[in-house]
Amino acid sequence: MKIEAITLHEIQMPLVHFFETSFGRVQNRRILLVHVQCDGIAGWGECVAGESPHYSSEWIDAAWLTLARHLAPALVGRTLSQAREAGPLFARVRGHRMAKGALENALWDIEARTKQLPLWKLLGGVRREIPCGVSIGIQDSPEQLLGKIETELAAGYRRIKVKVKPGWDLHILEKIRSRWAGVTLSVDANSAYTLDEIEHLRKFDQFNLLMIEQPLWNDDIYYHARLQKELRTSICLDESIEQARDAAYATEIGACRIVNVKVGRVGGFMEAKRVHDVCQAANIPVWCGGMLESGIGRVHNIALSTLENFRLPGDVSASKRYWKEDIIEPEVEVSADGMIAIRNEPGTGYHVREDAIEKLTVRKDTIKTA
Ligand code: OSB
Ligand code: MG
Numbered sequence: 001m002k003i004e005a006i007t008l009h010e011i012q013m014p015l016v017h018f019f020e021t022s023f024g025r026v027q028n029r030r031i032l033l034v035h036v037q038c039d040g041i042a043g044w045g046e047c048v049a050g051e052s053p054h055y056s057s058e059w060i061d062a063a064w065l066t067l068a069r070h071l072a073p074a075l076v077g078r079t080l081s082q083a084r085e086a087g088p089l090f091a092r093v094r095g096h097r098m099a100k101g102a103l104e105n106a107l108w109d110i111e112a113r114t115k116q117l118p119l120w121k122l123l124g125g126v127r128r129e130i131p132c133g134v135s136i137g138i139q140d141s142p143e144q145l146l147g148k149i150e151t152e153l154a155a156g157y158r159r160i161k162v163k164v165k166p167g168w169d170l171h172i173l174e175k176i177r178s179r180w181a182g183v184t185l186s187v188d189a190n191s192a193y194t195l196d197e198i199e200h201l202r203k204f205d206q207f208n209l210l211m212i213e214q215p216l217w218n219d220d221i222y223y224h225a226r227l228q229k230e231l232r233t234s235i236c237l238d239e240s241i242e243q244a245r246d247a248a249y250a251t252e253i254g255a256c257r258i259v260n261v262k263v264g265r266v267g268g269f270m271e272a273k274r275v276h277d278v279c280q281a282a283n284i285p286v287w288c289g290g291m292l293e294s295g296i297g298r299v300h301n302i303a304l305s306t307l308e309n310f311r312l313p314g315d316v317s318a319s320k321r322y323w324k325e326d327i328i329e330p331e332v333e334v335s336a337d338g339m340i341a342i343r344n345e346p347g348t349g350y351h352v353r354e355d356a357i358e359k360l361t362v363r364k365d366t367i368k369t370a
Contacts, residue, residue: 001110002079005037005368006072006103008064011294011360015322019292020138022165022192023054031294032060033357034067036075036106041113044352045106046297048264049098055190055291056098056218056239056265063099064365071096071103072367083107084270097242097267104268105300113347118303120342123269125306129339133159133313134321135188135290138168142175149176158338159184159210159313165192166200173207184313188213191239195223204233210312211236211258221246225255234258238289242266244274251282258312262289263304264297272304280309288314295319295328299348302332302340316340327356 011031018027032047047067049058074089086104093100112119120127134152139145149160162172164187176185186209193201193215204212211234216223218239228235234257241247241259243266250256259279263272279286288305291297301316319331326332328350334340343349 001038001081001107001114003036003038003075003077005366006076007035007037007364007366008067008072009033009035009357009361010060010064010363011327011357012362013294013323013360015292016320016324018137021055021163021188022138022190024052025137026051026292029292030060032063032067032102033294033296034102034106036103036110038110041110043106043109043113044296045102045104045109046264046293046300047098047102048262048291048293048297050291058096058098063096063102066093066096066099067103068365068367071099075103076367077369080107083111087268087270097271098264101264101266101268104270105263108269109347116346118342118344118346119300119348120303120306123273123303123307125303125342126308127306127310127342129341130302130305130310130316131158131313132317132334132338132340133157133161133184133186133315134317135161135315136163138163138165142172145172146175146179149180153180153183156334156336156338157313157317159186161186161188161213161315163187164189166197170203173204177207184210186210186213186236188238189215191216191218195227198227198230201227202231205231209233213260214238214240221250221255222253224250225253228254228256236260238262239265241275243271244278247275247278248282251279251284257284259284259286260289261286261304261310262291263300264291265289269300269304273307276307276309285309285311287312288316290315290317292322294323295326295332295350296352298332299328299350302342303348306342313338325356327353327360329353
């Protein structure tokens, strides 16, 4: 793979419904896509950084500059035989994992199609279908939330996750459980609590939750281990797992019993596979998280979810939950029993609608050899 040019695109797409977490609400997504041109074959990647540095320190405008000034120049003009060789070329740049992941994943896409292999197989996947859950944000009222849950259960989703924060937690869970005593239910706090609130967090135990995701600080592992000892509910770490070493440390000290893997958060497929492997060896199940991706990031999440230790339903759901019209063809669809069937064509198995991307693009920058 001789890398000839890298083009950054910012596209803007409104979400079908706003998405609110403990750190804020988003309605209009700004999405950074990378297009990598190799000799004869091109690939796409999505940088999952948000509109603001609230989920993590990364955000779209910082990722754009990091890609344009540092990461893309480290790749253009080089010849790689495998996508996994990209990581070491980025090593001089600290952090900026979502930016790195976007480029590395585009290279995996290219490598798969060059080898005429489905991406899921190249990654080492084993599943031919994957179970799907939904992540439902904080709503304007409890009634609105219950209405959303009803819709998603009717659509077949196998796990409901609701966002929580102080003031939108126990009373909401009571309402959900009194209507649906048996559904598989999780909560995600996105770091909204502190260790002083242990008595409050203990009250979550009565709701028979599959997990509580990232209750404490985004960069903490140690205090989550303290909290896990006090709770019956399993803790799942999201924000604080940025690399395989974090997963090793977290599982070793008992900071969680489940890990959320987001390919962007850990810097690309290679590190995501390492996180997966570390957790598998520690007998900790993982699942694939989501970042309100367009179709490009979404189908990468689907491919990753075919790895063996992705044992729980992911936040990988149908295109139409997010977008009036997605930028891939076909769109991602979920069956009535809450599964996504894995396509078997070379690459992702989905076609990127470049005409649609051009129409949605609000800025563009190409980096190539001088
Ligand atoms: O914490 O999992 C999270 C979206 C943006 C930022 C952080 C998170 C989320 C989600 C949405 O929960 C998952 C999805 O893409 O549906
Ligand atoms: Mg989360």
